[in-house]
Amino acid sequence: MASGKTRHLLTEIDTLRRYGNKKIAVFKPQTDTRSGANTIKSRRGDEDTAEEISASNPKEIWPVLRAKESALGCRYEVIAFDEVQFFARDSGFFQLVKHLLDDGYDILASGLAFDFRGEPFGSTPDLTLLAEDRCMWMTAYCTKCGSRAAYPQRIINGIPASYDSPQIQVGGDETYEPRCDEHFILPGRPLPGHDEAQQKIWPH
Numbered sequence: 001m002a003s004g005k006t007r008h009l010l011t012e013i014d015t016l017r018r019y020g021n022k023k024i025a026v027f028k029p030q031t032d033t034r035s036g037a038n039t040i041k042s043r044r045g046d047e048d049t050a051e052e053i054s055a056s057n058p059k060e061i062w063p064v065l066r067a068k069e070s071a072l073g074c075r076y077e078v079i080a081f082d083e084v085q086f087f088a089r090d091s092g093f094f095q096l097v098k099h100l101l102d103d104g105y106d107i108l109a110s111g112l113a114f115d116f117r118g119e120p121f122g123s124t125p126d127l128t129l130l131a132e133d134r135c136m137w138m139t140a141y142c143t144k145c146g147s148r149a150a151y152p153q154r155i156i157n158g159i160p161a162s163y164d165s166p167q168i169q170v171g172g173d174e175t176y177e178p179r180c181d182e183h184f185i186l187p188g189r190p191l192p193g194h195d196e197a198q199q200k201i202w203p204h
């Protein structure tokens with residue numbers, strides 16, 4: 001969401017490889033088609049190769065990782081993941097990352113905190129529990145006013161997408177704009193505390 005999170009991930013990977021002499025394997029969910037196949041790419045154009053794994057079955061990382069380590073002749077020290085929001089909470093991704101940590105791997109992960117509804121997105125919030133004080137919140141800026149923006153506003157044909165749209169729709173700057181609380185628009189959002197029969201529409 002134009003916050004520089006993939007750029008920061010790529011910078012960390014480069015710094016750890018270059019100056020820390022660390023062996024790093026990079027993965028991403030197959031859902032992320034925007035960066036191109038087997039690639040993670042920042043808006044600025046920095047990129048790295050990444051193995052793709054299923055967003056719904058991230059356990060398939062294990063044979064891929066073991067094969068890569070066999071080819072390398074030793075273990076990787078760091079496992080990096082981009083776009084972790086695409087790993088759903090019930091995909092087992094949190095447990096996978098915990099397992100990798102328990103196995104002695106360091107983990108780098110980058111993901112969106114909020115989806116287009118302004119609600120927690122996939123595995124990102126859960127991973128912050130593992131990251132503890134090493135969690136870094138990147139900042140995007142509202143395209144309307146320049147204030148700090150937490151939410152990815154989904155725009156379809158120039159119109160804000162409604163609350164009942166699917167959670168995942170891969171897109172770039174043409175589909176998502178960072179928005180602040182004031183300029184975030186979500187037609188059809190149910191009012192908190194109202195059951196379905198009483199739902200009203202926000203006046204946006």
Ligand SMILES: [Zn+2]
Nearest residue numbers: 142145180183
């Ligand atoms: Zn704004």
